Amino acid sequence: MLELEMKAKINKYTRGRIEQILRMAELLEEKTEEDIYFSSPIRDFKETDEALRIRYSGDKAILTYKGPKLDKISKSREEYEAFVSGDIEQILEKLGYKKVLNVRKNRKIYLYKEFKISIDDVEDLGEYLEIELKSDNIKDVERIENLFDDLFLESERRSYLELLLLKKK
Amino acid sequence: MLELEMKAKINKYTRGRIEQILRMAELLEEKTEEDIYFSSPIRDFKETDEALRIRYSGDKAILTYKGPKLDKISKSREEYEAFVSGDIEQILEKLGYKKVLNVRKNRKIYLYKEFKISIDDVEDLGEYLEIELKSDNIKDVERIENLFDDLFLESERRSYLELLLLKKK
Numbered sequence A, B: 001m002l003e004l005e006m007k008a009k010i011n012k013y014t015r016g017r018i019e020q021i022l023r024m025a026e027l028l029e030e031k032t033e034e035d036i037y038f039s040s041p042i043r044d045f046k047e048t049d050e051a052l053r054i055r056y057s058g059d060k061a062i063l064t065y066k067g068p069k070l071d072k073i074s075k076s077r078e079e080y081e082a083f084v085s086g087d088i089e090q091i092l093e094k095l096g097y098k099k100v101l102n103v104r105k106n107r108k109i110y111l112y113k114e115f116k117i118s119i120d121d122v123e124d125l126g127e128y129l130e131i132e133l134k135s136d137n138i139k140d141v142e143r144i145e146n147l148f149d150d151l152f153l154e155s156e157r158r159s160y161l162e163l164l165l166l167k168k169k
Helices: A015-023 A088-094 A138-150 A160-168 B015-023 B088-094 B138-150 B160-168
Strands: A002-009 A026-039 A051-057 A060-069 A077-086 A098-112 A115-122 A126-135 B002-009 B026-039 B051-057 B060-069 B077-086 B098-112 B115-122 B126-135
Touching: A002 A138, A015 A098, A015 A115, A026 A160, A051 A088, A060 B088, A077 A088, A077 B088, A088 A098, A088 B060, A088 B077, A098 A160, A115 A138, A126 A138, B002 B138, B015 B098, B015 B115, B026 B160, B051 B088, B077 B088, B088 B098, B098 B160, B115 B138, B126 B138
Parallel strands: none
Antiparallel strands: A002 A077, A002 A126, A026 A051, A026 A098, A051 A060, A060 A077, A077 B077, A098 A115, A115 A126, B002 B077, B002 B126, B026 B051, B026 B098, B051 B060, B060 B077, B098 B115, B115 B126
């Protein structure tokens, strides 16, 4: 299963149109997420465009591996997830993975047609929108692109992790 | 927390004494376990005396990291465990870990005084006994050694994985 996804910064020019869409969408969930990103002992995940993270949300923890992006426009990539509990952070550290950064955000998730739209208020970064589609076909990313065009949104391909690391420099 | 542990092969000379002890012990649990062991992309776990495995038992899956043995006699070592579900095998494979071998066994777990005694019927290896004590102090392994002496048992420090790999050669 692929995670077809595009992201954009919400600003004063785009906020109005996004809010129009959200009025037609169904609010599914609002939650606080804290992500811990890890670096690999053998690969520079920044170079290979991979990511390994643990996401804590409520009483759940999810380990996620994200493969390299599959095209030049979207954030679509291969993704594997496992629910975890117990000593997972210690196990990763013993295997040589190191904590890079924590990303904290408040996330509102909406369902709009076949799309999952997340409105993220990210600590130290501000508000972003993500549109996601689950599919086995990378070509379906065009459907997200069309919605982006309708909303005059500009695709931000860098992850919150990258944006936060840039800001810290 | 340390896993203080010693293991011995059960044979016709030791079986009688072990059964005497088990008659005074309480049977806690009987279960089938299937362990998948992984090799690391950067370290030779055989050299570093570490192990990474997923244990499937019933509907549970546990990811375990075992550090190097802490002394020359027992199998005592640092151990971290996490319950896992979902794509954990795929995540490990994406990070470069490779499946080495599956170890299948029927395990009966007894409580005898402060010791946990496991009687393992291991596929392709036969019957083994393991005596375990949870403790923060490596010196407590002497209490297991004393019980081993009482039972005339000889310590087997090699893991089931190592024994199976030797047998396959």
